[in-house]
Amino acid sequence: MSVPAPLLLLPVLAPLAAAALLAGRARPLGAALLVAAPLTGVLALGAEALGLPWLLLGTRLELDALGRALLAPTVPVATAALLAAVAGGGRADPRRAGLLAALAAVMAAFMGVLLAADLASLYLAYSAMTLAAYPLVVHARTPEAFRAGRVYLTMALLAEAAVLAAVLLIAAEAGNVALAEAPAAVAGHEQRRLLVGLILLGFAVKAGVVPLHAWLALAHPVAPVPGSALLSALLVKAALVAWWRLLPLGEAALPTLGAALAAAGLLSSLYASLVGVTQRRPKTVLAYSTVSQMGLMAALTGLALLRPAAAPAAGAALAVFAVHHGLAKGALFLGCGLHGRRRGWYLLLPALALAGAPVTSGALAKVGLKQVGADVAGAALGPLLLAVSALTTLLLARFLALAWRGEGGRDPLPQRLAVLALVALGLVLPWGVGWRLMPSGVAYALQPSALLDALLPVLAGAAAAAGALALQGRVAMPRVPEGDWIKPALLAGMRLRRAARRAGRRLRRSPALSAPR
């Protein structure tokens, strides 16, 4: 299948055109185009690279392997989320037009991230995505939303400062380099360690690596459902895309930084699951689950950085993991937007998948992770991964318990269909992608021993959940605020400022400093 190269622009331009129509008078047409816009991403699968030397600093659009794999969750999740936004509840929302425009912008920017094949374009798409996500976060316009937005934007912009520095460092040596050559350029860079450090740090905020995850836990609960779905299922993956395109994976070994990232990722995963269990809002629990899962993907990246030889396998495992997580998380968030009393049934399968139950996509994703982990770090990683899996199950059990019963009400058919479609695709697509990228893993995951392996932690987690249910009401759950450290930090900052002001006033009033008479 061959598609003319200029059509690569379509996934980016279509949502923008839809947003323009929505702002004008052709609203129904705009809405229709908006829902259809993500589908244009399919076209990109068959298109050649597109070079636009006159655009920006010489733009190149192309779909690399990771981008190709990520289209699998992107197209369905985005379509479903936009459909939910257009057709779902909230038609009475006075700010619906603004929401749709923001969704469109985020969508276009994320497609840009996937398609960008040169440094400047990647930076453009990535930073546009960062800014476009802000209106999603603050959509509710409540003080809580604005606080979440402020935290999000502050953290994201600080991170982007590191990204800018890294981009300039690369460009100073290689110009606006094609991303295919970027890892080599970084590997050969004069200041490689600094550069890699900046890249890791710069994208770690979006990837939600602990302790830079705080914004996720604040932003997801307050954002409207389609927004959270996009954020959690897709946007955070942009950081992974950037890492895999810029880091010298497979080119050079950076043991310290690689090990640090892998360790941070695994710790993130454990920590987020533990904190997530204490949360009381289903969307917050899901947010922590995202942090936990992203931690695993960050760990995969760290392992690849640690040992170049493992990079191809890690890349494949990461792609499968990302596809799996994107679809499952998309379905869960959109499911949270349903109101029906029996919405739990919509959520069950994706939750099981995330927990890594046998035969689900989650099991496949964990097989990839385990294989790479064993390859790089030996057997030491095994128990740790078991613990992670068990905690994940516990976390999702907590989520199901919180989210099972909707508050009641009828959901529009398109919205329900969107969720169902995502659930269905989640059962199939990861296996398809896995079949292409790591056939041996697929085969392994279906062996009985692997099935058993997958079942054990799930059972352990389920047992823990049952225990917790039995204890409910008798033992007080520790209360951890959303975004764990951020609230104390903000409070401390406020107190510090107040104290400083008071001290300043006292100093001015003190006789020692006042002018002699």
Next chain:
Amino acid sequence: MMAAAYGLLPLAALLIAVATAAIVFALGDARRRQRTFWNLFGAGAKLVLVLVMAYGVLQGDTFEVAWPVLPGITLRLAADRLALLFAVLSAGLWLVTTVYAIAYLEGSGQRARFFGFFSLCVAATFGIALAGNPFTFLCFYELLTLATYPLVVHRGHPAALAAGRTYLIHTLGGGAALLAGTAALYAAVGEHPYTPGGMPAVAEWAAQAPAAATAVLGLLLGGVAVKAALFPLQGWLPAAMVAPAPVSALLHAVAVVKAGAFGVVRIVEDVYGHALAAELHVTPVLSALAAVTVVYGSVRALAQVDLKRRLAFSTVSQVSFITLGVAVGGQLALVGGLAHLIHQGLMKVTLFFCAGNYAETLGEHRIDALDGAGRRMPATSAAFTVAALGMMGAPPLAGFISKWYLGIGALGQGQGWVVGVLVASTLLNAAYFLPILRRLWLLSATRDWPARAGRAETHRGLLYPPLLTAAAVLLAGLLAAAPLSPLGWAVRIVEQGYPGL
């Protein structure tokens, strides 16, 4: 005959602006239609002439007009690529600003005086752009001070007069330094035209008398640094905010600060040459000052509650990128600086137009009064948003291109600290622009604004100019790699003019 007239285009373009001023003065306050016609005609005709010259220079033609003013001293207008970079900016934005100003000042008094000096101001800017030697530059530089003063004090209230005083003290002081420096330069080496890479005579002189050469360079740069609002000489710029919005646009984007920055380029690159300036240890000082100004301006901007004042401090910060690009050295950084000359102009003119629109249409000057203005004035606010994001250096807007080249240029020169300045500037810009955008678009209005008079959100003469310049901000970034973009032109200047950097 035709050929001779073609060569005289620089003079013609200069005289058009002067003649427009004379006609407008002569018409007086009452004849509004005729004045509008002549204003637009003058601005349009000049833009056409400048574009013809730009096309000619692209084809390799030379334009030069020179006549002796004093024995051994000539007034020389020469159109090289660098000159046209600035001339196209000033002529283009003059037209836009004229349209805006006509609408803005509708119904206010003393318009003949205003538009007369407005034209003179642009004539002076054009002269600065095309000045072919330091003496000519000095002449037009001083003329610019004189022509802008009546605009700054246009409103005539005590605050305006006080601002005018501050403005004059700064600019005339700077002019005096420039005068002394130029005269000393001429006394030492005589007259030479601008020479890319530096005048050989200056290099010889500096070899014999390095201390004197350094002192003269200091005087020259000190003179232009005032208009370029380099720390600690930036005080006039925020004060001059009391002027009407079109004047602010002119001061900040087109004429005054640009004249200073352009002077820095000419002095460092074409009089001394960057190599010599670096050898005299002047460029490190200059780049350090520019860096301090970038950060200082942004930090001060954070604390402002008046929109125009915040924009003014933002100008202080942004204009210094041009100086920084020149001082850092190297082709790429210079490209960044020169491109920013245009980019900053487009962005800042847009921002001031928009600020003017809010003030004129809604009556709001304070940032915290703009809650929900995006709903009432979507087009204006969209233009403001584009320009503000450009200032932050967000791709694909013009400001990003400048920062990209400044950053990689500085890194290429082994001056990585500049990246730190760029990053800090980006963050600070975000910190003072994003809250405005938040108020415009995301908060809801709390005040009763006058209802729309017609279908447009404000007078069309106020609306189209910022939309046009905002589109230019977008295109200058989006099409940066195209050969005729500001960046492309800057690359051309540097590649052909300064191959030695």
Next chain:
Amino acid sequence: MAELGALSLPLAFFLPLLTALAAFLLGARQAPWLAGIGALATVAAVADAVRRVAAHGPQAYHLGGWAPPLGVELYADGLAALMLAMTAAVALAVTAYAGAYLHGQGQAAERFWPLWLVQWAALNGTFLSADLFNLYVMLELVTLTAVPLVAMAGDRASLGAAMRYLLLALIASLAYLLGVALLYGGTGTLHLREVGELAGAGGPTAVAAALVTAGLLLKAAIFPLHAWLAPAHSSAPAPASAALSALVAQAGVYLVLRLWLWAFPALLSPVVGWGLGGLGAASVLYGSLQALRQSRLKPVIAYSTVAQLGYPLLLLPLAAVPAAASQAWQGAAYFIVAHGLAKAGAFLAAGNVYYSLGHDRLAGLRGLAPELSASVLALGLAWVSLMGLPPTAGFLAKWQLLSGALAGGQWPWAVVVVLGGLLAAGYGFRVLATAHAAAPPGGPVGRPARRLPWRMAATPLLLALAVYLLGVSAVPALRLLGQGAPEALG
């Protein structure tokens, strides 16, 4: 034939004189148009003289065919031609302006026209005189016509100022005459160039030079002999103020330069040069500071005259430095021209303000009537030249002075030039800012503005524009100046 060819020299002197006589005889009613015709004729004569000097070098004319030392020689070199031309331009403007200004003021007009025309003749005579005694006569004539012009308003302030002016001018004349007598005793000649050749650097010459110079410095109101100028120039009627500041006081400065460069070059040691230059510098600074403190428009302009008259003296310390002499000389001469035109323009514009509002208090100038906008524009334009900013003749003159000082390594004079410019900007913009200020609530103070005749509105504007015309290029004027200049300055 050569004698006949230079006939325009005597005409430049006699034409205004004859017109004055006719005006006196025919009375105030006929005077304006008579003066106009006389002025045009004089300008034509001056133009011819200038053309001749430019084309053929210095021109001499012996009155009645008698050669010196018995006869009177009229002599015009480049400097004299330049001064004649500047005087002609200012005088034409003053004549045109006065016609409208004095319209309907019978008695004043009756007195003004003869006085003014005689003064013009005497000024031309001063520039054309080639010997020291004729110079004395002409100078005296200038003074004696100037004093009644100051007193014309007839109130107490102007009478007092005129009286002070008269007394000091007489003392100055006496000093000058004494010096001339000493010189004649020493050299036996009064001819300028011969005095220069014969008088050595001996004691008597030095005393004579000191006396002559002191007299001239008083007439030129150089610090510390400036006290009379501001009251006199600011209480005279506008056309007279213009003539006094632009022409009369400048004639004194012109003579200082003329005598030191032609008659006493041997005496011009560095000490003397620095001394005289120092007085000039002091004038610049003191006059400017005083101008900053005035609360009325005309005194501001008058003190600015004190300041501006100091600049040409900066030539004297530089004249002996070969690297600096030529530029400084051109600068000083061009400065006198530029200052003359600009100052006349400024005083006439101030006259318009006074005429229209009935006062010239700075505080009362807020929100000037639109009728005055051309005058304010003229004032501003003229002031740009006084500040020494481009594109004016004043700028070119200062540039030459500055370049001379820097090339000669005497940077203190450069500092004075730059500082003087800044101070001029200071007192200039004080006025212009007030004029730009919005009207106070309740409209401008004082009686409603009186309509200006167009001739009064146009004249200062034209004078100011002339300064810009000369700012485009100084080359033709400086080429003229080179005719017959001493070799050291060529």
